[in-house]
Amino acid sequence: MHAAHVINEPQAGLIVRERQPVNLEYPFDQLGDFLTPNDLFSVRRHFKAPEVDSSGYVLRIEGAVRQPISIRYEDLLTMPSVTLPQVEGAQWQRGAVGTAEWAGVPLSELLDRAGLAKDACEIVFQAADKGMAKEKPLPPGEISYARSIPIEKAKDVLIAYSMNGEPIPADQGFPLRAIVPGHYGMASIKWLTHIRVVRAPFSGYWQTSDYAWWDDADNNPVRRPLDLMALKSSIARPRVREFVPAGHPHPVFGAAWDGDAPLEQIELSTDNGWRHWDLDWQVPQTTGSYTLRVRDATGRVQPDSHNRSFGSCVIHHTAGIEVLVH
Numbered sequence: 387m388h389a390a391h392v393i394n395e396p397q398a399g400l401i402v403r404e405r406q407p408v409n410l411e412y413p414f415d416q417l418g419d420f421l422t423p424n425d426l427f428s429v430r431r432h433f434k435a436p437e438v439d440s441s442g443y444v445l446r447i448e449g450a451v452r453q454p455i456s457i458r459y460e461d462l463l464t465m466p467s468v469t470l471p472q473v474e475g476a477q478w479q480r481g482a483v484g485t486a487e488w489a490g491v492p493l494s495e496l497l498d499r500a501g502l503a504k505d506a507c508e509i510v511f512q513a514a515d516k517g518m519a520k521e522k523p524l525p526p527g528e529i530s531y532a533r534s535i536p537i538e539k540a541k542d543v544l545i546a547y548s549m550n551g552e553p554i555p556a557d558q559g560f561p562l563r564a565i566v567p568g569h570y571g572m573a574s575i576k577w578l579t580h581i582r583v584v585r586a587p588f589s590g591y592w593q594t595s596d597y598a599w600w601d602d603a604d605n606n607p608v609r610r611p612l613d614l615m616a617l618k619s620s621i622a623r624p625r626v627r628e629f630v631p632a633g634h635p636h637p638v639f640g641a642a643w644d645g646d647a648p649l650e651q652i653e654l655s656t657d658n659g660w661r662h663w664d665l666d667w668q669v670p671q672t673t674g675s676y677t678l679r680v681r682d683a684t685g686r687v688q689p690d691s692h693n694r695s696f697g698s699c700v701i702h703h704t705a706g707i708e709v710l711v712h
């Protein structure tokens with residue numbers, strides 16, 4: 387039906403962060419509508435995208451369940467579906483982020499069919515892509531992309547087959563992708579083939595070596611998987627080192643989000659905590675360099691510097707945009 391189309395050349399407009407495998411960043415200064423268009427959506431992967439075809443594609447639900455089941459892609463499309471907007475990913479510079487409208491089958495629907503065992507503890511998602519890992523300690527051979535979530539998070543998860551009203555593009559995980567709202571992008575497994583229910587916490591490569599952080603357990607550093615996104619706001623315009631005319635009002639805008647938005651914000655809209663915002667900045671008469679910073683101030687506040695326990699992830703401090711008033 388929908389044959390997978392694997393992109394070899396980066397699309398125009400996206401910023402190339404790595405060529406092999408292709409990793410592309412959204413140009414954050416293009417921030418416009420609430421939803422990010424599919425052709426401008428960032429592409430993050432660790433291995434070459436798998437060549438997948440939807441005919442014959444099956445999703446397996448197995449492990450600590452009463453009845454392991456296999457569901458064909460075509461049959462999943464006929465199940466009751468839901469749609470949700472979702473924010474994801476924060477890496478590289480400001481553009482490893484986007485929002486899309488995802489539609490698919492709630493994970494809870496599939497787990498109900500298989501029947502969870504009483505001692506089920508986590509859900510492991512496993513994907514079709516494979517390769518050699520890069521961060522130490524290195525596993526001995528090729529591994530696939532796989533990651534777990536606690537059983538309590540399962541109720542929020544969507545097994546998506548559509549992105550902004552179209553089948554999910556090849557780079558974004560065609561034909562099936564887990565969408566884990568509020569978590570960093572690494573949790574939303576693309577090219578999903580297996581959902582495995584396990585009885586003990588899973589400590590696979592993608593939540594120990596990579597995408598993990600150092601927590602403190604009574605003065606002992608312990609490794610924990612990254613999960614919820616930290617509060618963050620980011621300036622889209624003006625751009626870094628953009629010239630802005632002195633003495634005039636100037637529009638400043640961007641977006642802000644959080645993995646676990648407080649209830650009163652959810653009442654205001656259904657956008658899962660992502661906010662577009664703007665300000666008319668009265669640019670001073672004095673020319674020179676100024677640094678603009680934004681932060682969310684609803685109770686909790688973003689830090690001014692990076693917490694090194696998170697390595698190169700969870701970059702949510704108030705990074706400034708330097709502009710030149712002339």
Ligand SMILES: Nc1nc2c(c(=O)[nH]1)N[C@H]1C(S)=C(S)[C@@H](COP(=O)(O)O)O[C@H]1N2
Pocket residue numbers: 427428429430431432433475476513514515531557558570571572573574575576577578
């Ligand atoms: N199968 C698979 N799923 C994956 C990845 C991957 O390498 N393989 N990368 C993850 C990471 S680290 C991120 S940030 C998001 C990026 O999603 P995007 O490419 O749609 O922006 O996908 C996640 N899902």
Ligand SMILES: [Mo]
Pocket residue numbers: 430475476477571572
């Ligand atoms: Mo990522």
